[in-house]
Structures are given as C-alpha cells and as structure tokens.
Amino acid sequence: ADVANGSRYGLIGQMLAKPGERDALAAILLEGTAAMPGCLSYVVALDTKNPDALWITEVWDSKDSHAASLKLPAVQAAIAKARSIITGFGHRFETTPLGGAGLAR
Template sequence: MKVGRYVRMVATPGAGAALADGLLAVAEGMRAAAGCELYVVNRTPDEEDVVWVTEVWADEASSDAALNQDLGEAGLGAVLPLLAAPPEFIELTPIGGPGLS
C-alpha cells in the first residue's frame, strides 16, 4: 500500500527561501531513493517562512528506509538548523489520480 504525507516546515524568520532551497537539494537526492514516487517542495504565497513537502512512497518500507538514512546523507542535516520548530506531519494513504502510478 502506498504511503504519503504532507510535511509543513516553518523556518526561522527570514529563512524561508534558504529552507526551500535546502529542501530542493533533498528532493534531488530523493530521485534515487528506492520507492520514492513523489517528493515536491511547495511554498505558499502568504507565508514566506513556511515550506511544505508532498511525499508519496511505493510502500511503508521505502518510506522508512528514506527516513532512517543518515540525515547528512539525505541532505536534511543542512536544513534542520533553519527550522523554527519541529516539522508537522500529516500522514496519508494515496489512492489514485493523475500523476500517481
């Protein structure tokens, strides 16, 4: 069964663009992650220090493997100091639609 999540990250004041850039680097690394079907970095027009990530994984094992890798290896180590608070997660079960294989 596919696994999905929305992740909301709030940067320290004025660091939203740097957080987004760091997460885009993480997204590039996720291209090679087994089972990663979608990893999209999103910004909202009215919250300059908030970045959302939309993820879809082939299964729980793929998601767990990506989350359990070394933070530096995943590129997440570079973005953690930019966060004002821990990320917020909304867990999902993707069921279909355009762009979902």
C-alpha cells in the same frame, strides 16, 4: 482509475524556516530528495499565508520506503544542512494515496 491496494504511504506537512531562510531551506530539500527509491512524488511548495512555511507533500510506494529514505546519504546531508534553519513543523497529515496524475507508477 488507479485505486491502489492501500499500500502506498503519503505525507502532507508544513515545515517552518527561520525568517528569510525559506528559499534556502527549500533548495536544501529539493537537492537532497531528488533520487529516493520508492518515492512516487515529493513536492516542495511555499505556503501562501505564512512567509516562513513550506508545504511538503509526499507519496511513497510503501511506508517502509519512506522510513528507509531517512537513512539515505543525500537525505542525511540535507537534514544536517537544514537543521540550523528549521524552527519547527506545523500541520502534519498521514495519508494513503490511491493514485492520480503525475505519480511515477
């Protein structure tokens, strides 16, 4: 088991798209988040109950890496592109990831 020293930072959150724009929003997010330093996992998924909602689950090697990612050009571009089709956010949970399969070490 890979019980980390508690330094990892995780986010689980819902993002809400304008009706009919969910796939476009997902594509923007996937494009902008492909190469972020310190990102161990970033998954974009469809909510199966709300047709306008995406679930985004993230694992970072630290909270600082997450904060720094928001200044990356690709992320800034994605935020700018996505702004017009995001209507809001839903659930949002902060976590401390311990480990697991599929995490880049």
